Amino acid sequence: MKLTGAQALIKSLEMEGVEVMFGLPGGAILPVYDPIIDSTIRHILVRHEQGAGHMAEGYAHVTGRPGVAIVTSGPAATNIVTPLCDAYMDSIPLVVITGQVPSAAIGSDAFQECDTTGITMSVTKHNWLVMDAQDIPRIVREAFHIATTGRPGPVLIDVPKDVSMQMMDWYWPNSVDLPGYKPTTVGHPRMIKEAARFISESRRPVIYAGGGILKARAAEALRTLAEMTGIPVVTTLMARGAFPDRHELCLGMPGMHGNYTAVTAMQKSDLLIALGSRFDDRVTGKVPSFAPEAKIIHVDIDPAELGKVRRPDVPIVGDCRQVIQELVKAIEAMGGADSQPDRTEWMAQLRQWQKEFPLHYEQSFDEGGALKPQYVIEQLRDATPDDCIVVSGVGQHQMWTSQHWKFDYPYTWVNSGGLGTMGFAVPAAIGAKAGMPDRMVWAVDGDGCFQMTAQELVTAAAERIPVKIAILNNAYLGMVRQWQEMFYEERYSEVYLSPDLPDYVKWAEAMGCVGLRVERPEEVLPAIEKANSIDDRPVVIDFRTDSSEKVYPMVAAGHSNDDIIVDPAHGEGGR
Amino acid sequence: MSPSAATPAHHTLSVLVENKAGVLTRIAGLFARRGFNIYSLAVAPTDDERFSRITIVVDVESKPLEQITKQLFKLINVVKINELDPDESVERELVLCSVRAGAGGTRGQVIELVQVFEGKIVDVGPDQLTVMMAGTPAKVDDFEELMRPYGIIELQRTGRVALPKLERQAPRLRSVSGKVG
Known part of the structure; x- marks a missing residue:
């Protein structure tokens, strides 16, 4: 069968089971857009290429399947660099297809030409510049294989316009031949035994669960391990929902804005069982004083993470689910729960901290009392189903959402962790809802973030993707404001945004959404209930929140986690 | 460097x-x-x-x-x-070097040094020679140092190439990380 390169490309995507892709056409990708008309794949037309990338990420986050985005050359390719980097940092499987100028024009500074593979080399797991249409099925197959196996990540295929128009003989490869790519999934049996022994000797262990748990679909396995051994679990920002927040062994989020118990449990532990986590600086604080007495078991599918920040005592390269299952077997062979030492003292200590240092905020219902962002989040949490998908941008609202939501199911929390991409929430929520149309999807966004990508609400309205957006509008770039207040003597430099410029309600309405405004605590729940009842278009609620509210607890950048500031209300040093 | x-x-x-x-x-x-x-x-x-x-x-x-x-x-x-590992491999590097060597002056000394180092004269000018020499990186260093006083005009080293030493048993290669085999 003779096909054009473009037809072969779309057919290859169909062969990979792609159901939806996010994109925006342009000159160099024109030939590829023609067969899209006849394809079974749903194409969602975005308003900016960055939106396409974040939508693909949101889709991948909640479905576990690779997100696909398709855009043209030059500025479209550079616009999608941010989502690629975001996906690279958070190990999200993405396949991005870009158009390129005709191969004969490459290198001539042609109209809308850029060195896409060169620019994206350091933010993709791999990329390809296709020079022969005959290679397209093989490259698409390789691209999906690389994006979804090992440590997942984004890949990019750059297709020159003449290659899209070139005729080729259709085929579909049965397998991939990548001599340099063979990820290790099975953990070393001796190391797993060693890990089991370390666990059975530990008096103060903590499971440090990271995003790798979710990537490996290992939430069940993690629960089995925790319950069998009775070891408490912290879930990093990327792992919220990987272990139920309402579980008695769950300590919640560690790190710079983690709760006191999660942070301090790690600091005082004698064994950290790191599962799919990478000792990020936002978790460790100052590395030399991080968990100084802890031995480390580190399980990761990426061997380069082992020893990158902290040298593990027991390094295990492998898929988290498989390794945890083997670890459970190894502990069972030692006697299961009976092999574990008495840890009542440790558990009592953790309970004591939880009681003494809970998350804290005060919502006043008096006349003139400002609306607290945490109150909004808690109301939203309690008025939505437990499997509601929550998406956030980056900043204070992200930390408050992670702290105050109760994530009881995996894949209900979507956010930008590693790169910290402001503007992530709106498009990622749209992608999530496109992937899980039967689930309620709420984005909790900041006013700064919202303004970066809110044009995608037009996409949501046009494509009938009814996401709901809660803007915690404190009229500031709040996290920067917080740092200026705390570390720059309250010298507020370029952080004020204004609460009503733009008018978010009018903006929402102009984009085909329902717009609501909330200024008083008693208006919060009715507005949320109204939003929940609307299912035919997106809803935006402009919550006017207290600008002076800060995120606590906090470990200042570069400080030891021992210096955690719980809340100024707790007096000197916050302790 | x-x-x-x-x-x-x-x-x-x-x-x-x-x-x-x-x-x-x-x-x-x-x-x-x-x-x-x-x-x-x-x-x-x-x-x-x-x-x-x-x-x-x-x-x-x-x-x-x-x-x-x-x-x-x-x-x-x-x-x-x-x-x-340097002890378990053979390493070689090649250097090309144009050096001042006037017919009436130092030319003889330069040729002599090139012979000692088992190098070659690859080009001859009125008062310059271009010489080539291959050897272990340390030997190439020595050669370069000895040429320097005569006046190096231009010098190009290839960078090191290496292969594991052949031994009676299998070469003791330390596979740092082996995706293959």
Whole structure:
């Protein structure tokens, strides 16, 4: 069968089971857009290429399947660099297809030409510049294989316009031949035994669960391990929902804005069982004083993470689910729960901290009392189903959402962790809802973030993707404001945004959404209930929140986690 | 850059890569992004046309070797990495050097040194010679030092190439990380 390169490309995507892709056409990708008309794949037309990338990420986050985005050359390719980097940092499987100028024009500074593979080399797991249409099925197959196996990540295929128009003989490869790519999934049996022994000797262990748990679909396995051994679990920002927040062994989020118990449990532990986590600086604080007495078991599918920040005592390269299952077997062979030492003292200590240092905020219902962002989040949490998908941008609202939501199911929390991409929430929520149309999807966004990508609400309205957006509008770039207040003597430099410029309600309405405004605590729940009842278009609620509210607890950048500031209300040093 | 190539801060990596466009860029880009330093680099196809071999001498003062090899290994086109221990490998480097050597003056001395080092005269000018010499990196260093007083006009070294030593038993290659086999 003779096909054009473009037809072969779309057919290859169909062969990979792609159901939806996010994109925006342009000159160099024109030939590829023609067969899209006849394809079974749903194409969602975005308003900016960055939106396409974040939508693909949101889709991948909640479905576990690779997100696909398709855009043209030059500025479209550079616009999608941010989502690629975001996906690279958070190990999200993405396949991005870009158009390129005709191969004969490459290198001539042609109209809308850029060195896409060169620019994206350091933010993709791999990329390809296709020079022969005959290679397209093989490259698409390789691209999906690389994006979804090992440590997942984004890949990019750059297709020159003449290659899209070139005729080729259709085929579909049965397998991939990548001599340099063979990820290790099975953990070393001796190391797993060693890990089991370390666990059975530990008096103060903590499971440090990271995003790798979710990537490996290992939430069940993690629960089995925790319950069998009775070891408490912290879930990093990327792992919220990987272990139920309402579980008695769950300590919640560690790190710079983690709760006191999660942070301090790690600091005082004698064994950290790191599962799919990478000792990020936002978790460790100052590395030399991080968990100084802890031995480390580190399980990761990426061997380069082992020893990158902290040298593990027991390094295990492998898929988290498989390794945890083997670890459970190894502990069972030692006697299961009976092999574990008495840890009542440790558990009592953790309970004591939880009681003494809970998350804290005060919502006043008096006349003139400002609306607290945490109150909004808690109301939203309690008025939505437990499997509601929550998406956030980056900043204070992200930390408050992670702290105050109760994530009881995996894949209900979507956010930008590693790169910290402001503007992530709106498009990622749209992608999530496109992937899980039967689930309620709420984005909790900041006013700064919202303004970066809110044009995608037009996409949501046009494509009938009814996401709901809660803007915690404190009229500031709040996290920067917080740092200026705390570390720059309250010298507020370029952080004020204004609460009503733009008018978010009018903006929402102009984009085909329902717009609501909330200024008083008693208006919060009715507005949320109204939003929940609307299912035919997106809803935006402009919550006017207290600008002076800060995120606590906090470990200042570069400080030891021992210096955690719980809340100024707790007096000197916050302790 | 110190000419003494054999200091402990340097390690030689023999990297087998797929012979595809852009592989060198990927490796160079990775070194730049992760803050690793390349001391020298030599690239050429192997006997198997699907693969090229890159011999990289890395400076491990900035980052530990283990992290460098692990990150390199994540590149899809990198097939195999071996660290070549200087004691268990043969290493060679070639230098081309144009040096002042006037017919009435030092020309005889330069020719004599080239002979001692088993080098070759590859080009002759009125008062310059271009000489070639191949040997271990340390020997090339010595040669360069001895040429310097005569007045080096231009000098080009190839960077190190290396292969494991043949032994009676299998060569004791330390496979740093082996995706293959």
